[in-house]
Amino acid sequence: MPTTTENMVIKLDNGYNIGFDPKKTQIQPIKKREEIKTKAKPPLHQNEDLPLVSILSTGGTIASRVDYRTGAVTSQFTAEDILTAIPELSTIAQYNSQVVYTILSENMRPEYWIKLAQAVHNEIKNGAEGVIITHGTDTMTYTAAADTCYIHRGTKVRKMHTSRRDAFQSINTQPIATINYPERRITTHIDYTKRGEKKLTLNARLEPKVALIKYAPDANPDVIDHYIENDYKGIVIEGTGLGHVGTDWIPRIKDATEKKIPVVITSQCI
Incomplete structure (x- = not known):
C-alpha cells in the first residue's frame, strides 16, 4: 500500500x-498480484x-x-x-x-x-x-x-x-x-436573504496577515511584538470574561495601536 x-x-x-x-x-512473495480491471462508468442521464x-x-x-x-x-x-x-x-x-x-x-x-x-x-x-x-x-x-x-x-x-x-x-x-x-x-427558523433580494456581488478582498491570540493566565505579551515586527495588519485577542487580559499586556497593545495596527478584543466565552 x-x-x-x-x-x-x-x-x-x-x-x-x-x-x-x-x-x-x-518478506516472502506468495503469488503474483492479479491485474485490477477498472469498471467502465455507466452513462450519466440527468x-x-x-x-x-x-x-x-x-x-x-x-x-x-x-x-x-x-x-x-x-x-x-x-x-x-x-x-x-x-x-x-x-x-x-x-x-x-x-x-x-x-x-x-x-x-x-x-x-x-x-x-x-x-x-x-x-x-x-x-x-x-x-x-x-x-x-x-x-x-x-x-x-x-x-x-x-x-x-x-x-x-x-x-x-x-x-x-x-x-x-x-x-x-x-x-x-x-x-x-x-x-x-x-x-x-x-430566522430571516435570511433570499435569492433576488440583493444584487449578486463578489468581494474577493481578504487580508491574510491578521493574528488571532488566545489569552491565558500569565501568558507572555511578547507574542504581540512578533506580529508588530512582522508587519501584521491586525490583531484579534480572545480575552477572558468580557474580554480581559493581564495588565502587563496593555503596554504591548498600545505599542501596536501606535503603529496603526488595529487591535480587537473579544471574549473566549460562547
Missing part, C-alpha cells in the same frame, strides 16, 4: 492495515427539467474513495461518481461538479477562501439554483465565516465535537434552517 513513512503497510483480507519495519522483516445544482469540492475524505483491494485513495468527484454513489439525487436536481482544489482542511489558507468565493459566484451567475460545497470538517467553520455560504450563519457557527454528526452548532442564535432528509423538507 502507499505510505508516507518508511514502513511497509499491508492490507489484510478483513480490510484492516498492519505496518512493518522492512529492515526487520523477512433530467434537464430539474433545477441545476453545482457541487464544489475542496478535497478531504468526502471527495475520495478507498480501493480496499489496493489501499489506494483516489479522487471520486465527477457528477457521474456522485450519482452512481447516490442515485436518488437524480430525482431532485441535475448536477455539475467542479474540483476547486484538493487539500486537507487543516491546510486551508485565505487565498483558498477567495478562490472558493469566486467559484461560488461564477456558478450562481451561470444559472445554478443551489451550490453545495464539500469540505473537511476541521476548518469548515472558518471557511463558512470567510465565505458565509452555509446553512448556519457563517460567522456564528462552531464545531463543538470532534466527530459527532451534529458537531456544528449555531452560537447565540438559531440555525437558518433545519432539513428533514426523508421528507425533503426545509424548515426556516
Whole structure:
C-alpha cells in the first residue's frame, strides 16, 4: 500500500492495515498480484427539467474513495461518481461538479477562501439554483465565516465535537434552517436573504496577515511584538470574561495601536 513513512503497510483480507519495519522483516512473495480491471462508468442521464445544482469540492475524505483491494485513495468527484454513489439525487436536481482544489482542511489558507468565493459566484451567475460545497470538517467553520455560504450563519457557527454528526452548532442564535432528509423538507427558523433580494456581488478582498491570540493566565505579551515586527495588519485577542487580559499586556497593545495596527478584543466565552 502507499505510505508516507518508511514502513511497509499491508492490507489484510478483513480490510484492516498492519505496518512493518522492512529492515526487520523477512518478506516472502506468495503469488503474483492479479491485474485490477477498472469498471467502465455507466452513462450519466440527468433530467434537464430539474433545477441545476453545482457541487464544489475542496478535497478531504468526502471527495475520495478507498480501493480496499489496493489501499489506494483516489479522487471520486465527477457528477457521474456522485450519482452512481447516490442515485436518488437524480430525482431532485441535475448536477455539475467542479474540483476547486484538493487539500486537507487543516491546510486551508485565505487565498483558498477567495478562490472558493469566486467559484461560488461564477456558478450562481451561470444559472445554478443551489451550490453545495464539500469540505473537511476541521476548518469548515472558518471557511463558512470567510465565505458565509452555509446553512448556519457563517460567522456564528462552531464545531463543538470532534466527530459527532451534529458537531456544528449555531452560537447565540438559531440555525437558518433545519432539513428533514426523508421528507425533503426545509424548515426556516430566522430571516435570511433570499435569492433576488440583493444584487449578486463578489468581494474577493481578504487580508491574510491578521493574528488571532488566545489569552491565558500569565501568558507572555511578547507574542504581540512578533506580529508588530512582522508587519501584521491586525490583531484579534480572545480575552477572558468580557474580554480581559493581564495588565502587563496593555503596554504591548498600545505599542501596536501606535503603529496603526488595529487591535480587537473579544471574549473566549460562547
